[in-house]
Amino acid sequence: MRPTSPNQLIGMLQINRIVEYLPDLWNGLSMTMGLYLFALFLGLGLGIVLAIGRHYGGPIVSRISTAYIEFMRGTPLLAQILAITTLPLALNLDTSWRIILQDIFGTPRITVDITILLCAITLGLNSGAYQAEYFRGSMASISGGQTLAAKSIGMTKRQEIRHIALPQSLRRAIPAWSNEAVYLPKYTTVAYFVGVPDLFSAAKLAAGRTFQSLTVYSLVAVIFLVLITAISWILSRIYNRVKIPGI
Amino acid sequence: MMTKVIEVKDVWKAYDTLEVLKGISFDVFEGEVKVVFGPSGSGKSTLLRVINMLTPPDKGEVLLRGQSLMDPQADLTKLRAHIGFVFQNFNLFAHLKAIDNVSIGPHLVLGKTKEEAHDIAFKALEKVRMNDWGHHYPAQLSGGQQQRIGIARSLAMNPDVILFDEPTSALDPELIGEVLQVMLDIAKEGTTMIVVTHELGFARAVADEMIFMDHGVIVETGTPQHFFQNPKSERAIDFLHKLEVLYGQAETDIES
Numbered sequence: 301m302r303p304t305s306p307n308q309l310i311g312m313l314q315i316n317r318i319v320e321y322l323p324d325l326w327n328g329l330s331m332t333m334g335l336y337l338f339a340l341f342l343g344l345g346l347g348i349v350l351a352i353g354r355h356y357g358g359p360i361v362s363r364i365s366t367a368y369i370e371f372m373r374g375t376p377l378l379a380q381i382l383a384i385t386t387l388p389l390a391l392n393l394d395t396s397w398r399i400i401l402q403d404i405f406g407t408p409r410i411t412v413d414i415t416i417l418l419c420a421i422t423l424g425l426n427s428g429a430y431q432a433e434y435f436r437g438s439m440a441s442i443s444g445g446q447t448l449a450a451k452s453i454g455m456t457k458r459q460e461i462r463h464i465a466l467p468q469s470l471r472r473a474i475p476a477w478s479n480e481a482v483y484l485p486k487y488t489t490v491a492y493f494v495g496v497p498d499l500f501s502a503a504k505l506a507a508g509r510t511f512q513s514l515t516v517y518s519l520v521a522v523i524f525l526v527l528i529t530a531i532s533w534i535l536s537r538i539y540n541r542v543k544i545p546g547i
Numbered sequence: 548m549m550t551k552v553i554e555v556k557d558v559w560k561a562y563d564t565l566e567v568l569k570g571i572s573f574d575v576f577e578g579e580v581k582v583v584f585g586p587s588g589s590g591k592s593t594l595l596r597v598i599n600m601l602t603p604p605d606k607g608e609v610l611l612r613g614q615s616l617m618d619p620q621a622d623l624t625k626l627r628a629h630i631g632f633v634f635q636n637f638n639l640f641a642h643l644k645a646i647d648n649v650s651i652g653p654h655l656v657l658g659k660t661k662e663e664a665h666d667i668a669f670k671a672l673e674k675v676r677m678n679d680w681g682h683h684y685p686a687q688l689s690g691g692q693q694q695r696i697g698i699a700r701s702l703a704m705n706p707d708v709i710l711f712d713e714p715t716s717a718l719d720p721e722l723i724g725e726v727l728q729v730m731l732d733i734a735k736e737g738t739t740m741i742v743v744t745h746e747l748g749f750a751r752a753v754a755d756e757m758i759f760m761d762h763g764v765i766v767e768t769g770t771p772q773h774f775f776q777n778p779k780s781e782r783a784i785d786f787l788h789k790l791e792v793l794y795g796q797a798e799t800d801i802e803s
Contacts, residue, residue, distance in 0.1 A: 445638035448601055449697075453652040453704055454628025463655060468642045544642045546686025 318515060321506035323405045328502030329523060330403075335420050335488040335498060340481060342424025347431025348470075354432065355439045356461060365432070372429035377422075378490045384422045385415050385494045410497070419491045423484070430480050438473035439465060471542050478535040482528045499523065549576040551613070552708050552739050558597055558607035560590075567593045568604065569763040575708060578737040582750040582771075585760035586786055591743040592635075594760070595710045598741070599630040612707060628656050631701030631709035635717050637693040639685040639700070646672065646681035649699045657704065664703075671699040675729045691722030695729050702733065709733075711742040745790055751775065759783045 353365035398413035450460040489500040507516040553575040560568040567590045596602040650668035653659045672678040675695035715723040734753040751771045759767045767780045
């Protein structure tokens with residue numbers, strides 16, 4: 301068998317046919333990143349609030365937080381997204397709101413509409429439940445002695461949480477939390493099921509039209525791999541930068 | 548005329564059915580150093596925690612300069628700021644440099660500006676001879692150094708009284724001296740202190756009164772001379788004998 305030449309390889313993978321779909325894939329990637337970053341930061345804020353509620357809240361607040369966390373973790377993300385994105389239709393609300401912007405190739409695209417927005421919010425609400433558990437774990441790992449010490453110099457509960465517990469538990473949570481940060485980009489692909497033009501849906505389109513499934517999905521895999529490696533790298537840089545010296 | 552800083556009045560505390568404190572009463576006067584000692588499980592640490600309400604008692608009352616800490620109207624966090632506490636395990640804030648461990652109280656609780664709090668903290672660090680170590684994190688310091696930071700953290704609040712809960716028990720033997728020395732210094736400056744310790748050398752040097760506790764009650768009180776020459780109760784004699792066997796004669800090897 302003769303070795304395959306580069307030209308033959310290009311021919312086999314038919315990369316030239318996929319080039320036509322690169323703008324779609326690029327816009328899909330932007331959408332995925334948009335969903336990801338929105339959900340990650342919404343989930344971060346929500347997760348911290350839920351973790352504080354569950355760990356430090358009184359009987360009522362901690363039960364509400366726990367119920368929310370268990371509900372969001374206990375039901376499928378896809379079901380949550382389907383339920384929430386059909387809500388405006390079910391309630392007969394106006395769904396025509398959308399923002400259309402030109403992409404970098406000069407083609408106007410729907411950047412945000414009601415479905416995309418609801419999808420991003422649901423991803424954030426879901427991620428918040430998982431993130432809360434990472435933070436709660438790190439809050440529980442702070443020694444009780446420091447709480448006593450904070451009390452003994454006359455700090456209020458609020459000051460103790462804000463100045464003693466949070467700065468330490470947020471730092472400690474980073475390695476575990478990075479799990480969520482690298483998981484979430486892949487999770488956003490469920491947006492495809494409600495018609496959000498994300499990276500996965502662009503790939504599906506390109507694969508369907510060119511019949512080059514292997515090439516297209518390999519490309520998507522490489523994109524995710526690069527993305528996730530970058531996120532991991534950034535987070536470990538951040539962790540090393542903010543970790544408490546000597547520990 | 549001596550003023551009472553702390554009054555402990557018939558304090559009782561039980562954990563479930565285990566009675567830890569069974570009617571403890573004593574007064575602490577301005578500038579006085581009280582040493583509390585006794586076998587483990589006698590309720591010494593609980594007593595200290597009751598005094599600043601980290602563990603509220605079931606019965607009885609604690610007064611700080613005549614004001615009850617049990618009063619539901621009282622702002623407990625405010626009152627607590629007047630009572631320093633030095634822990635057996637130091638309990639420094641792990642994410643803060645030594646100087647910030649000390650200045651956070653004056654800044655957040657006493658409402659000083661960052662600069663004022665920093666100055667107060669620096670002076671407190673000087674007192675415990677840690678001023679060259681201000682920029683180290685707790686995990687970078689030895690146990691003795693950490694405990695001195697712990698003492699500085701209390702001093703910086705300019706408290707009415709400082710409670711010491713076995714401050715040298717978690718330390719390697721060669722680190723105990725530096726901590727005791729600092730405690731001697733501040734005792735001689737007139738700091739009001741209640742110290743739970745088995746360091747009899749320290750007690751002999753500065754204690755105005757020693758309180759021997761066992762099984763949740765005060766068995767015997769007296770001056771160091773009283774305890775070292777002729778303790779009355781059987782249990783005190785027995786316990787002091789055990790300490791002597793362990794640590795040798797109650798002689799102080801620190802400069803007094």
